[in-house]
Amino acid sequence: MRKRKSAIALTLVAALAVAACGDDDNESGNTSGPAETSAPTDSSAAPETTGGGESGGTLVFGTSSDPVVLDGAYVSDGESLRVIDQIFETLVTTEPGGTEIVPALAESWTASDDGLEWTFNLRQGVTFHDDSAFNADAVCFNFDRWYNFTGVAQSAAVSYYWSTVFGGFSDGATPSLYGGCEAADENTAVITLTAPSAAFLSGLAVSAFVIASPDALTTYEADKVGGTDDAPTFDGTFGFEHPIGTGPFKFESWAPGDKLTIVRYDGYWGDKAILDKVIFKPIADGPARRTALETGEIQGYDLVDPADAAALAAAGFEVLHRPAFNVGYVGFNQAKPPLDNIKIRQAIAYALNREALVSAKYPEGAQVATQFQPPELFGWSADVPQYDYDPDMARQLIAESGVTDLTLEFYYPSDVSRPYMPDPTANFEAFKADLEAVGFTIVPKTAPWRSGYLDDVDAGNAQIYLLGWTGDFGDPDNFVGTFFRTPQVAWGFENQEIFDALTTARDTADTAERTALYEEANKLIMEFLPGVPYVHTQPALAFAANVTGYVPSPVSLESFATVSLG
Amino acid sequence: MFKFILRRLLLLIPILLGLSFLLFVWVRALPGGPATALLGERATPERIAEVNRLYGFDQPVLEQYLRYLSRIIRFDFGQSITLRRDVTEEMLRRFPATIELSAAAMVFAVGVGVPLGFVAAKRERTWVDNGAVIASLVGVSVPVFFLAQILKMVFAERLGWLPSIGRLEPVRELQAHTNFNLIDSLIEFDRGAFVDTVKHLLLPGLALGTIPLAIIARITRASVMEVLNEDYVRTARAKGMSRRVVNRRHVLRNALLPIVTVVGLQTGLLLSGAVLTERVFAWGGIGGLIGGAVLDKDYPVIQGGVMFIAVVFVLVNLVVDVLYAVIDPRIRVH
Numbered sequence: 001m002r003k004r005k006s007a008i009a010l011t012l013v014a015a016l017a018v019a020a021c022g023d024d025d026n027e028s029g030n031t032s033g034p035a036e037t038s039a040p041t042d043s044s045a046a047p048e049t050t051g052g053g054e055s056g057g058t059l060v061f062g063t064s065s066d067p068v069v070l071d072g073a074y075v076s077d078g079e080s081l082r083v084i085d086q087i088f089e090t091l092v093t094t095e096p097g098g099t100e101i102v103p104a105l106a107e108s109w110t111a112s113d114d115g116l117e118w119t120f121n122l123r124q125g126v127t128f129h130d131d132s133a134f135n136a137d138a139v140c141f142n143f144d145r146w147y148n149f150t151g152v153a154q155s156a157a158v159s160y161y162w163s164t165v166f167g168g169f170s171d172g173a174t175p176s177l178y179g180g181c182e183a184a185d186e187n188t189a190v191i192t193l194t195a196p197s198a199a200f201l202s203g204l205a206v207s208a209f210v211i212a213s214p215d216a217l218t219t220y221e222a223d224k225v226g227g228t229d230d231a232p233t234f235d236g237t238f239g240f241e242h243p244i245g246t247g248p249f250k251f252e253s254w255a256p257g258d259k260l261t262i263v264r265y266d267g268y269w270g271d272k273a274i275l276d277k278v279i280f281k282p283i284a285d286g287p288a289r290r291t292a293l294e295t296g297e298i299q300g301y302d303l304v305d306p307a308d309a310a311a312l313a314a315a316g317f318e319v320l321h322r323p324a325f326n327v328g329y330v331g332f333n334q335a336k337p338p339l340d341n342i343k344i345r346q347a348i349a350y351a352l353n354r355e356a357l358v359s360a361k362y363p364e365g366a367q368v369a370t371q372f373q374p375p376e377l378f379g380w381s382a383d384v385p386q387y388d389y390d391p392d393m394a395r396q397l398i399a400e401s402g403v404t405d406l407t408l409e410f411y412y413p414s415d416v417s418r419p420y421m422p423d424p425t426a427n428f429e430a431f432k433a434d435l436e437a438v439g440f441t442i443v444p445k446t447a448p449w450r451s452g453y454l455d456d457v458d459a460g461n462a463q464i465y466l467l468g469w470t471g472d473f474g475d476p477d478n479f480v481g482t483f484f485r486t487p488q489v490a491w492g493f494e495n496q497e498i499f500d501a502l503t504t505a506r507d508t509a510d511t512a513e514r515t516a517l518y519e520e521a522n523k524l525i526m527e528f529l530p531g532v533p534y535v536h537t538q539p540a541l542a543f544a545a546n547v548t549g550y551v552p553s554p555v556s557l558e559s560f561a562t563v564s565l566g
Numbered sequence: 567m568f569k570f571i572l573r574r575l576l577l578l579i580p581i582l583l584g585l586s587f588l589l590f591v592w593v594r595a596l597p598g599g600p601a602t603a604l605l606g607e608r609a610t611p612e613r614i615a616e617v618n619r620l621y622g623f624d625q626p627v628l629e630q631y632l633r634y635l636s637r638i639i640r641f642d643f644g645q646s647i648t649l650r651r652d653v654t655e656e657m658l659r660r661f662p663a664t665i666e667l668s669a670a671a672m673v674f675a676v677g678v679g680v681p682l683g684f685v686a687a688k689r690e691r692t693w694v695d696n697g698a699v700i701a702s703l704v705g706v707s708v709p710v711f712f713l714a715q716i717l718k719m720v721f722a723e724r725l726g727w728l729p730s731i732g733r734l735e736p737v738r739e740l741q742a743h744t745n746f747n748l749i750d751s752l753i754e755f756d757r758g759a760f761v762d763t764v765k766h767l768l769l770p771g772l773a774l775g776t777i778p779l780a781i782i783a784r785i786t787r788a789s790v791m792e793v794l795n796e797d798y799v800r801t802a803r804a805k806g807m808s809r810r811v812v813n814r815r816h817v818l819r820n821a822l823l824p825i826v827t828v829v830g831l832q833t834g835l836l837l838s839g840a841v842l843t844e845r846v847f848a849w850g851g852i853g854g855l856i857g858g859a860v861l862d863k864d865y866p867v868i869q870g871g872v873m874f875i876a877v878v879f880v881l882v883n884l885v886v887d888v889l890y891a892v893i894d895p896r897i898r899v900h
Contacts, residue, residue, distance in 0.1 A: 060736045065858070069650055076608070152620045156613040157604040157647075230622025230633060231866075233645035233652070240651075256649065257660055257850030259736050279736045283848040284858060287715070291730045292848075295722050298736070418607075450861060452597035454609050469607055489611060 057565040058277040059547065062289040062301035066256045066282045071222055071239030072210040073146050074153070076160035076472075078556060081207045082302075083280060086262055086560055087129075088210030088245030091120055091139065091189075092201060096551040096559070097323070099377060099474025101201055105134065105211055105246065106189075115196030115509040116179070122187040126269045128213035129250040136183030141214040143181040143191065145223065152225060152232040161208030164472065165200065198509050202475040207557065216244035248273040248561035257282060273561040274549070286417075293317065293542055299565070300543040300550070306363035306422045309540045318543040321365045324374045324536035325554035327479065328420035328468035330431065331531040335492030336409075336463040343401035345529045348464070349387035351394035351438045354534040357430045361423060365538030371522045373479035374536045376554055377471070378511070379518025384526040394438040407441040411462035416449035419539040420468035427466055460489035468535075473555055476518045477506045484525060491530050498524055567891070574884050578877065585876050586638065586869065590631045593868050599623065600647045603862040621647065623865075634869075643870035648862045653870035657852055661874075662745035663733060664851035666763075667843070668836040670771030675779035676829060682779075683786025684818070690791060698783060705780030710839055714773040714846040721769060731848040733766050734759065770847040774839050778832035785828045789821040796820070822893050830886030834879040 067080035072088060075081065093104040106120040126134040146162050148170045156163055168174030177200065179192035193200060203209070212222070220238035227233030238244075243251050248270070249262040260280040264273040281298055283289045289301040290308050294315070304312065304319065313319040330352065332339040339345060354368050367375075371384045398406065412428035421427060432442045445462070447453040457465050467490075471478050477485070485502040487494050501524055505517035541552060549562040601617035602609045618624045622633075637644065643653035686698035722730035733747050734740060740759045743750050751759035793799060794817060802812045840853030848854075852871060859867035 058737055066649070068648065074650075155617050155620050156608070157601060157617050160605070160608060227645060228633070228637075230625065230630070231637070231644050232620065234650045255742070255850075256651070256656070257663075257854060258733070281732065281736050281848070282850070283731055284854065285845050285848065288718075288731055288846055288848055291718055291723060295726065295730050297729055297731055447597065450598045450603040450606075450863065454602045454606065455598055455614075458602075458609055458611050458614065467607065 055274050055564070056276050058279060059275050059300065059560065059563060059565065060279045060281055060298045061560075062283045062292055062298040063280050064282070064286075064289075064303055065284055066254075067260065067280075069234070069239035070243035070251065070254075071212070072208045073142075073149075073162065074158050074234070074239060076208065078302075079282075081556070082558075083260060083262065084207050084210060084243075084245075085247070085557060086249040086278065087243055087247045087251055088207070088212060089247050090207065090209050091122075091204055091211065093205050094474060094553065094555055094557050096562075097553055099202075099325075099554055101205055101474070104205075105139075109201075111509070115198075116193050118191045118193070118200070119184070120189045120191065122189060123269060124187055126246050127267055128216070128246055129244045129265055129267075130213050130216055131267075132213050132215045134211065134246055135186050136189040138214050139189040139211055140181035140183050141217070142209075142211050143178065145217065146209075147176065147178050149223070152234075153223065159208075161203075161206050161472070164478075165203030165206070165209075196507055196509050198511070198514055199473075199475040199477045199481075199506060202473045202478075205555075205557070206473045210245055212238075213244040216242050248559070249278065252277075268561075271561065274564040275560060278560050278563075290542075293544065296544070299547050300541065302541050304540040304542045305417070306537075306540070309363050309542070312542045316545050318545055318547060320541045320543070320550060320552045321538035322541070322552040322556065323376050323554040324365070324367065324538050325376060326420045326468060326470040326537060326539075327369055327372055327374060327533050328418075328427075328466070328535040328537070329369070329372065329531045329533040331457070331462070331465045331467050331490060332529075333460055333463055333465075333490060333492040334530070335460060335489075338401070338403040338405070339463065339492075341401050341403055342529065343397045344403055346387065347394040347397035347401065347438065348435065348440075349529060349532045350390045350397065351434050351440075352431055352532055352534065353389045353434050354532075355389060357427060358535050361426045361430070362535060362537060363422075363540070365540075367536050369533035369536050371526050372483055372531075372533050373476055373518075373522065374471070374554075377474060377476055377479065378515045379476035379480075379505075379522065381519035381522045383519070384523050385529075387529075387532070391434075391438050398439055406439055407443060408435065409443045409445050409463040410435075411445045411447075411453070411456060411465035413449040413453040413466065414446045416453075418468055419470055420535055420537050421466060422537075424466055457490050460492055462490070465490075471555060476514075477502070480518070480521060480525060481506055484530065493528075493530060495528055498528060567888070571884065571888070574880075574887070578880055581880065582873060582876065586635070586873060587631060589869050589872055590634060591627060593863070593865050594623070594627055594630075596863065598863055600863045600865065603864075604648060638873075643873075644866035646859070646864050646867045648859070648864045649867070653866050656855065656867075657870060657874050659745060660850060660852045660855055663747075663849060664837065664840050664844070664853055666733075666746055666748060667767065667770055667774060667840060667849060667851060668833065670767040671775030671778065671836055671839075672829070672833055674771050674775035675782055675832065679779040679782030680786050680825065683783040683788075684790055686783070686787045687790035687794065695787075698787065702780035702783045705776045705783075708776065710773055710777065710842050711846055713776055714770070714843060717769045717773055718846075728769050729766050730769070733849065734762050738762060770843050770849060773846075774836060774843045777839065778829075778836065781832060782825065782828055786821065786825050789824045790817060793817050793821045819893065823890065826886055826889050826893060830882055830889075833882050837875045837878060 063079050065079050067083050068075050068077055070084055072084045089104050091104060091106040092101050094100065095102045105123055107123050109118060109120045111118050122136060128134060149159055153159055154169055166177045168176040177193050177195060177197055179194045182190045184190050217238055220242040221236035222238035224236040225232050226235040248265055248268045250265040252261040252263045254260040261277060263277050283292060286305050292298045293301055309319050332345055334340045358366050358368050370386060373380055410432060412424045416424065435442055447456060456462050457467060481502050484498050501521040505514055505521055508514045508517060543550060546566040547563060548566055549564050552558060601614040605613055622630060641654060645652055682698050686695040689695050718730045721728045738759060740747060740750055741754055743753050747763040751763055799812060799816050802816050840851060841857040844851050844853035845857050855867060856871040859871060
């Protein structure tokens with residue numbers, strides 16, 4: 001018996017010894033923690049002070065997943081674009097923290113009077129990370145590459161932004177906005193459009209339109225698609241092992257599931273990055289990202305749970321908010337009576353206590369929406385019809401409508417947290433109570449976001465539903481145009497007046513004129529009331545207290561080049 | 567013996583065929599699809615239809631399956647729709663991480679569970695026994711994700727002794743030879759990386775190993791108790807053999823069969839427990855990969871991943887059957 005005891009004791013001692021051993025190392029590890037261990041071993045990477053803050057060091061940033069691929073043309077997900085934004089650059093970009101278009105690889109640009117020919121004067125002395133030269137030929141090479149995508153590369157799951165901004169491809173199956181690109185000289189690229197488009201320039205700032213090294217695209221077969229017709233495979237290595245652009249950081253290594261490392265590019269044309277290295281660490285679990293920041297294993301992360309933001313700030317972490325660039329709304333499907341009745345739609349709008357929901361269930365920075373686009377964006381109008389909480393008015397409108405069957409199927413997703421809707425169930429519960437208070441009977445309908453919910457809404461099965469949108473780029477067409485410029489099954493209405501107003505606004509070249517047109521369109525939409533927009537939120541990022549220089553952007557176009565460890 | 571192993575390996579073929587068909591039909595019967603998962607708010611009926619056409623999901627399921635079958639017999643499990651990487655390569659690259667974690671969990675579960683069960687049985691109805699029974703009940707009942715959170719809160723956040731995510735500190739570089747960090751750090755003579763790996767293994771290993779530990783302890787206790795009452799144990803004692811010899815030669819050896827069975831089964835089950843544990847600890851093994859694929863409806867990864875796990879499960883059980891014969895000569899494998 002004594003022996004048994006000693007066997008157990010031995011096991012425990014062994015376990016403790018391992019823990020203790022780890023403990024020792026942890027202490028020594030802490031003294032040379034992440035920020036410090038990164039003292040550059042390569043003397044060529046020795047700190048060169050550029051800009052403010054301490055130079056050098058490594059930042060570990062927690063992401064929600066690995067990027068899909070580091071090829072802007074092939075992705076639309078935030079985690080891919082986050083890294084792509086550091087390695088590559090576009091012709092034009094948005095100002096840090098805003099949506100105004102400013103120069104990037106193009107120093108200046110002009111449009112012809114008919115709005116069809118855009119001349120971009122390119123920055124000189126720019127080199128790709130493989131030392132090849134950036135010039136007009138490189139620009140046209142990239143545009144022609146995108147335009148000539150075939151097969152699976154044309155899928156919206158792959159080249160979503162091209163189809164959003166330019167429409168179709170060279171095969172002509174769908175009309176394309178893109179007419180061609182010509183290198184007028186070494187530093188002048190002329191892009192021709194098939195129709196005037198004011199959204200074109202804002203669209204170009206999207207990270208999908210980054211200019212990659214033509215040599216690398218060719219050598220590493222960026223567009224090689226293999227497999228079979230029914231199971232296509234992307235076989236090139238460009239976006240996995242050799243993503244070569246002109247940005248302030250260059251790619252170093254990527255072990256999916258483990259980490260992706262980028263290092264400062266010393267040949268960068270502008271202000272060089274302050275950090276030596278940024279490591280992107282995929283941590284799918286939200287609470288795990290928070291813990292990792294608190295333990296110091298990472299120095300920053302995105303997609304902070306709104307419920308955590310205040311606690312993190314109170315604990316001394318730097319919590320940054322992106323300017324609101326989204327909208328959460330209750331959608332109506334007018335193909336399903338009684339939602340075709342304007343008085344019922346108005347009654348619902350008056351019945352919903354949006355102020356109460358936003359102040360009770362949303363974090364700092366959230367504001368009640370009055371229309372389908374955020375106030376930060378031009379075209380937002382202060383004069384849209386308002387539907388302030390008024391249950392009596394709602395009851396009166398119901399009575400006037402003559403509708404007797406007041407049963408509504410209310411769809412909400414069960415398992416998801418979106419920037420504009422951190423807790424869909426809470427929203428549903430609040431709105432359900434509001435609607436029942438004025439006489440509606442609510443039949444709850446729910447499904448997991450990706451396993452039925454989106455399909456139901458998209459297929460027009462949902463009568464009223466919770467949904468929202470986060471903007472891709474700074475143009476109202478990306479908000480109201482996406483929703484209401486063309487007929488959509490989920491909304492179930494045909495209103496030519498609105499369709500025309502939004503099409504005209506999109507195609508007008510003059511910004512002042514466009515602004516007025518969108519303001520008018522927003523009024524028209526809120527009179528017609530296809531749904532009830534209720535919130536704009538400010539998604540949060542969190543950093544360790546010593547991290548400075550990160551500028552949150554409404555369109556998430558954020559650079560690590562200005563970040564330093566104090 | 568050789569014939570037995572061969573026959574069991576051949577059995578894998580019908581098992582995998584059946585499984586592949588069930589999986590194929592099942593993942594397609596789930597609501598939603600890869601297009602919706604990929605596009606989110608940006609999904610429209612037209613875009614979904616387009617993706618389905620490009621990937622052949624609009625074809626009759628049987629036709630799709632036959633084409634899939636013609637590919638998998640060439641060990642081509644296709645490419646992940648969301649990650650755009652080869653499924654087989656990705657499985658093989660990440661598998662060492664899962665094995666390392668499962669092995670750590672099993673070392674913990676067996677190393678503590680067997681002695682615990684043994685002592686509980688020998689001290690039947692004492693406080694040691696009652697304590698062990700209660701502890702194992704609790705162990706079986708605590709959900710892995712909850713235990714993981716508690717462990718992280720105590721050992722990573724409060725005490726700061728152990729890391730909460732990953733297999734190595736992100737800033738540490740380790741040359742990958744085998745993708746087993748313990749082995750790679752030995753190959754590189756990197757003591758720091760070795761210790762760091764062990765530290766990173768402790769919390770997830772504990773979280774993943776607790777349920778198997780509790781089950782192993784209970785089975786050990788029951789099995790040892792039964793053997794203790796056997797006549798031959800009493801006879802051995804009566805002959806004047808020392809307790810140590812009796813325990814080792816008669817009790818443990820005879821009690822071992824059910825223990826080995828349950829260890830084998832639990833090893834297989836660990837792979838499914840890894841789906842949750844790997845997510846919470848950002849482990850980067852196949853568990854996290856398959857977990858993400860289920861959410862994303864990434865058909866090729868779900869199909870390839872589950873088949874992969876099935877093969878491992880069958881192989882582990884084969885090893886267990888072979889071990890039977892080693893432990894108990896009365897059992898012959900035919």
